Amino acid sequence: MSLPPLPSEAVVVGATAADWREAVRLAGAALVRSGAAREGYSDEMIRMIDEHGPYVVIAPGLALAHARPGPDVLADGLAIVTLATPVEFGHPHNDPVRVVLGLAIKSADRHLATVAGLANVFNDSSAIQDLAEATSVEAVQAIMEENR
Amino acid sequence: MKIVAICGAGIGSSGILKVNAERVLKRLDIDAVVVAADIASLPAVIGDAQVILTSAEFVEAIGKTFADVVVIENYFDTAELTTKLEKALG
Numbered sequence: 001m002s003l004p005p006l007p008s009e010a011v012v013v014g015a016t017a018a019d020w021r022e023a024v025r026l027a028g029a030a031l032v033r034s035g036a037a038r039e040g041y042s043d044e045m046i047r048m049i050d051e052h053g054p055y056v057v058i059a060p061g062l063a064l065a066h067a068r069p070g071p072d073v074l075a076d077g078l079a080i081v082t083l084a085t086p087v088e089f090g091h092p093h094n095d096p097v098r099v100v101l102g103l104a105i106k107s108a109d110r111h112l113a114t115v116a117g118l119a120n121v122f123n124d125s126s127a128i129q130d131l132a133e134a135t136s137v138e139a140v141q142a143i144m145e146e147n148r
Numbered sequence: 149m150k151i152v153a154i155c156g157a158g159i160g161s162s163g164i165l166k167v168n169a170e171r172v173l174k175r176l177d178i179d180a181v182v183v184a185a186d187i188a189s190l191p192a193v194i195g196d197a198q199v200i201l202t203s204a205e206f207v208e209a210i211g212k213t214f215a216d217v218v219v220i221e222n223y224f225d226t227a228e229l230t231t232k233l234e235k236a237l238g
Contacts, residue, residue, distance in 0.1 A: 052156035052187070053205035058164065058223035066160035068186075092204060093221045105159050112184070115163035122224040123168065 003078060003117035004104075006144050010034035010079040011137045017081075020054075020089045020097070021046055024065045026081045027102030036077020036104040044072060045102065049089070057091035062128045064118075066103040069111075076114060077104040080140055082132055098132040121147040149180040149237075152193055154202040154210065158186030164223045165201045172229045178237060199236045201229075 010030045017023035028042025044067035049056055057063045079102035086096035101118070105111045121127050121144060134140045151169060155162035162184035169182045182201075185193045187209050194200070200215045210217055216236040222228055 048156045053203075055155060055203035055205040056161060058161050058203075059225070060222060062224075064160055064164070066157060068157045068159065103160050108159050111159045112163050112167060115160065116167045119164055119167045119171075119224065123226060125225070 002113040003121070003144065004036070004076040004114060005034075006078055006080065006141055007034050008137045008141070010036070010077065011140045012079075012081045013134060013137055013140060014084045015081050016084050017087055020049070020063070020087050023063070023081065023083060023087050023097065023100045024049070024102070027065050027079045027100045030079035030081060031077050031102045031104050034077055034079065036073065036075045036079070038072040038074065041067060041072040041104060044068070044070070054089035054091040054095075057089045057094040057097055059122060059128060060094045061086070061096070061098045061132060062094070062122070063089060063097045063100045064103060065100055066105070069105050069108055073104045073106050075104070076106050076110070078102070078114075080131065080144070082134060082140065099128055149178070150195060150197040151180050151182045151199045151201060152190065152197045152215070153182060153184045154187055154190055154200055154206050155184075156186060156206075158184060158189060161203070161223060162186070165220060168223065168226055168229055169201055169233065172226055172233055176230065176234065178233075199233070
């Protein structure tokens, strides 16, 4: 399936974030570094959560931060931030979050192939814990690669 | 039969619900169309949908509907999806 590329600039391992906003900003910054998004995309991802609540915490320990396609998205991109200390998003079942995915989608038409790739990785219930416990960027890339 | 998956952006999380719901429906041998949409477009896409898949956060915004509103906690848990879809459609 078509997961976006995951270059090393898009992966942060063992990050420290004071709260969920900072955790989402780390994912946004990783998307900027990898060339998938502009600076403003972090604010858009945060606005989605401010507006609709913590629904982006779609599985225990995992947040899928994302916003709509728009001018702040430069290319399809995925970023992965693992947190040294889990943060609360305020989700009734899936807190605390240890792994934050940042997803940038250039065109809504093609996004289903991308999310099908995410489903292939994360339908394996051990993937989130494996990512949370990964100690290097290469280990994170390997987990995503072997399940794609 | 029609099923609508709802999230805030209409991409990303609702897309994952759509992909996994389609996988589950195929396994259950149930013929259904699953549409992913954002909460703002729900009135335009709901039509005669029998089920709405979503997160707890959107239940209030979805409001009154003839469709069964099914809240999914773990979007990657196809066992949860299977149980809840079977109940809603059974």
